[in-house]
Amino acid sequence: MDQDLVVRAQHDDQQAFQSLTVAHHARLYRVAYGILRDRHLAEDATQQAFLDIWRNLPTLEDPSRFSGWSYRILVRACYAEARRKPDWAREGDIGPSHVPAAPDEYDSVVDRDQLERGFRHLSVEHRTIIVLRCLLDLPMEQVAEALGIPEGTVGSRLSRAVKAMRAALEAESRTSTTISTTMRHEVSR
């Protein structure tokens, strides 16, 4: 079904592409939100990705590879969106797009908010490789394809991303400790 839509859209069938958009929008938006952590930026990136997909679709040689290929275009759109808005890293909303899970659903060593704050300190490249690997569970080969880098580079970039995340979490932890100590001093005066 999808392949039929892809082939028709490759031949300028706008109706087929609209159906393709509806079918794949949630999948791509989920990834864009995972990377950008902001629903407005994620919506813009997803829309731009679909327009880029439309523009480049005739160059896709194997319609069965549409899903993996579309990640690659989405990643580029997310990079562009991050560059377009310099303050994207620290901003971002935890508004209507983000529905907190019930507390008992999340029994973790690292707190969810800590992860969120630490993740926001990562570069867009590090966020992307973590999202592709952890959210989508893509194998290394497909991560390499989505990022347009050699397969051997995926492992080292992922390793650096995890180290950066660890450093961000430790920095967050130090900041929290300092703030709470300062507050205790203020209160005790």
Add this chain to the structure above:
Amino acid sequence: MNDDRLLLEMRRWLQEERVALPDAEEAGRRIAAKLPTTRQRRRRWWRLPRLARTPRPSGTRDTTEYQPSPVPATNGHTPTAIGRTTSMLSPVKAITAGAVIFAISGAFLIAQPFGQQGRVPGAEAPAPLPPEPFSGIVHCGGQVAFGTSESLEFPMGEANMTVVSERGDTWRPSAPGMSDPRLQGNYAISFDTDAYYPPGVVDSLDVIGAGTWRIENDEGAWQGSYHIVGGAPVVVPLVGEGAYDGLTAIVESAFSESDCAWEWSGLIIDRGLPEYPEPPAE
């Protein structure tokens, strides 16, 4: 907590996170509304002269005898055949190419004694290699880098001319059957274009393109750039690197849109291209 544990935590966090999704139908409508003004890329830059292998009538044996039948013109004038009407691999062309190669080789042989006057043979620079002809098919390959596409509108009469500039695309063709092993290896082509669309025209009128070929193998590499305007044929000088340092491959490249392949032929010469001459004196 080690790296694997942290990865597990992040996997759990990302996968369990509940994200409110936008209305896909509404998003689809918004995107669809932009499609009429978003042109699909049609690889216009590949619209080089087709390898017009005109089918021969059955029973015709000698390709040199065959010419397309003139179609009687309605105005009584003798029609003029425009463009390529015979195979690129016809015996006539092969003989012509052979003669050209023989002439170039002869020129090198004649020039050699003058260039080596006073030298002890084999004691200094090695003798230049004779020119080596090559040929082969370069097949289209997958796109490995996706660039950008930007449109500019210029007022033209009551409408606009659109100029679409595409930059940063790269493909990986392959040429396993290239006759000269020095030109075998990993092929890549990057191509940028400016396509000019006059008002009301869907297909681009003119494409100005700039391409760069690169071939890499264990011994060295070749690289060369060229420009095209519309469907003009191209000659690409590939400059050798590594073991091919000092060599130049002069490639005549003709693209077939139907086969999605370039037919390459040319010479590998043991020298660079001649310098451009000075402008004529007044």
